[in-house]
Amino acid sequence: MIRIEKVEKSFGKLNILKGIDVEFKAGQVVSVIGHNGSGKTTLIKCILGMVVADKGNIYVDEKNIAGDFRYRENIGYMPQIGHYPENMKIGQIFRMMKDLRKNAVSLDESLMEEYKLSELFEKPMHALSGGTTQKVSASLAFLFNPKVLILDEPTAGLDPLASEILKAKIIEAKSKGKLVIITSHIMSEVEEMADTVMYLYEGKVNFYNSVTELKKQTGEEKVGKAIAKIMKESAHV
Amino acid sequence: MFKIAKYVMYDILRSKVLIAYSLFLLLVSFSLFSMEENSSKSLISLMSVVMIIVPLVSIIFSTTYFYNAYQFIELLVAQPISRSSILLGEFLGVSVSLLTALLIGVGIPVLIYAPDSTGLVLMISGFALTLSFISLAFFSSVAMRDKAKGIGMSLMLWFYFSVIYDGLVLGILFSFNEYPLEKAVIALASFNPIDLGRIIILMKMDISALMGLTGAVYKQFFGSSFGIIYSLSIMLMWIIFPLLIALRIFRKKNL
Numbered sequence: 173m174i175r176i177e178k179v180e181k182s183f184g185k186l187n188i189l190k191g192i193d194v195e196f197k198a199g200q201v202v203s204v205i206g207h208n209g210s211g212k213t214t215l216i217k218c219i220l221g222m223v224v225a226d227k228g229n230i231y232v233d234e235k236n237i238a239g240d241f242r243y244r245e246n247i248g249y250m251p252q253i254g255h256y257p258e259n260m261k262i263g264q265i266f267r268m269m270k271d272l273r274k275n276a277v278s279l280d281e282s283l284m285e286e287y288k289l290s291e292l293f294e295k296p297m298h299a300l301s302g303g304t305t306q307k308v309s310a311s312l313a314f315l316f317n318p319k320v321l322i323l324d325e326p327t328a329g330l331d332p333l334a335s336e337i338l339k340a341k342i343i344e345a346k347s348k349g350k351l352v353i354i355t356s357h358i359m360s361e362v363e364e365m366a367d368t369v370m371y372l373y374e375g376k377v378n379f380y381n382s383v384t385e386l387k388k389q390t391g392e393e394k395v396g397k398a399i400a401k402i403m404k405e406s407a408h409v
Numbered sequence: 410m411f412k413i414a415k416y417v418m419y420d421i422l423r424s425k426v427l428i429a430y431s432l433f434l435l436l437v438s439f440s441l442f443s444m445e446e447n448s449s450k451s452l453i454s455l456m457s458v459v460m461i462i463v464p465l466v467s468i469i470f471s472t473t474y475f476y477n478a479y480q481f482i483e484l485l486v487a488q489p490i491s492r493s494s495i496l497l498g499e500f501l502g503v504s505v506s507l508l509t510a511l512l513i514g515v516g517i518p519v520l521i522y523a524p525d526s527t528g529l530v531l532m533i534s535g536f537a538l539t540l541s542f543i544s545l546a547f548f549s550s551v552a553m554r555d556k557a558k559g560i561g562m563s564l565m566l567w568f569y570f571s572v573i574y575d576g577l578v579l580g581i582l583f584s585f586n587e588y589p590l591e592k593a594v595i596a597l598a599s600f601n602p603i604d605l606g607r608i609i610i611l612m613k614m615d616i617s618a619l620m621g622l623t624g625a626v627y628k629q630f631f632g633s634s635f636g637i638i639y640s641l642s643i644m645l646m647w648i649i650f651p652l653l654i655a656l657r658i659f660r661k662k663n664l
Contacts, residue, residue: 217664220486222664223664242489258480272488
């Protein structure tokens with residue numbers, strides 16, 4: 173579904189991505205982990221075309237994304253920190269997004285309903301708490317029923333109830349055969365949702381395998397401990 | 410692209426800066442027209458105001474708007490919309506808004522007091538100047554990541570075109586006044602949209618005799634039909650060129 177080939181990206185002298193080679197398939201829930209500044213968000217932004225890679229290619233559905241924009245119809249993106257036009261109201265944002273994507277085949281407003289956002293439709297974006305903004309971001313990511321979901325630290329800032337709703341939604345998306353890419357620092361969530369773990373270390377893929385394989389390799393029962401072990405090993409090398 | 414322009418206009422209309430701008434222009438135009446009996450005298454005064462205020466407001470307003478719309482742009486780039494249509498949509502929205510303000514603020518008084526071809530030429534060069542300074546504003550906002558730097562660059566551009574450039578031209582004319590400079594003078598005017606706009610209006614007003622030899626040269630060139638086509642196409646270049654560069658940068662920009 174998404175194939176990343178030898179992608180490199182640097183900002184000035186800072187090499188963020190140093191050759192990423194990886195392939196994500198439909199039906200996978202991939203958890204991208206790595207310490208702060210390891211290039212997780214940059215990699216995600218490269219897939220979305222928000223950041224243009226210096227070298228290498230990214231294919232979505234076997235099509236090179238360079239210079240293309242239509243492929244983004246199949247991607248729902250929830251940013252780490254959502255930035256929205258401040259003087260617009262929640263309702264206006266949703267109406268605008270639907271208006272801008274009139275050709276969308278089917279809409280999925282279930283998340284919006286579960287978060288009861290329609291009651292807040294008249295609230296301006298600048299008056300929202302961080303958590304409510306995250307709810308808006310999550311609902312927008314799922315709104316157009318995309319085949320690929322890219323969620324950048326989705327549960328950070330959400331209250332327990334809201335994050336449970338989102339987790340259920342992610343598991344539902346997986347059962348529908350969608351590809352979900354999540355970055356998260358919360359290991360219990362990785363355990364709950366992800367079936368594959370990708371560990372980025374200093375701009376390279378240090379580990380990319382299924383959760384069961386990860387547990388087997390490290391001999392640990394818990395994903396958190398297994399990942400901690402891998403992190404320690406890579407730091408020694 | 411048109412949908413984006415629609416939302417941009419919707420956003421601008423609520424900011425009230427634009428309404429203040431239209432009212433200010435309206436006030437200036439009406440007071441200038443009512444102060445003078447002769448409408449062509451008022452047109453000259455109005456021209457001087459338009460040549461200073463319109464580029465300044467256009468470039469500063471567009472630059473600040475662009476940075477404030479950064480979140481909107483960020484939201485759009487993750488959608489299936491091409492970068493070009495995002496930038497052009499923004500440009501179209503800002504342009505239509507500012508042109509409407511100019512049409513209300515200057516267009517209505519001109520239509521009432523001086524509904525002749527000179528008034529029309531004033532409006533046309535006002536429109537062209539608005540567009541070219543929005544275009545320059547987009548260039549500086551796309552080129553600079555930092556808001557303060559972007560606004561600074563826009564201010565510098567305005568200052569350069571409305572003050573420094575004329576000083577430079579004057580300096581050149583003084584230091585080379587032994588040589589025939591007719592062609593050079595025309596070429597020099599082409600490199601500044603404000604000068605170009607001013608010359609087009611002055612030619613129309615038939616007061617070029619007041620400007621001495623240079624005026625005669627201008628009259629001969631810019632008064633001819635070839636000259637009019639030439640000056641309009643150069644004006645068009647001043648609108649298209651900065652926007653094209655902005656588009657090139659924006660397509661590869663990391664957001």
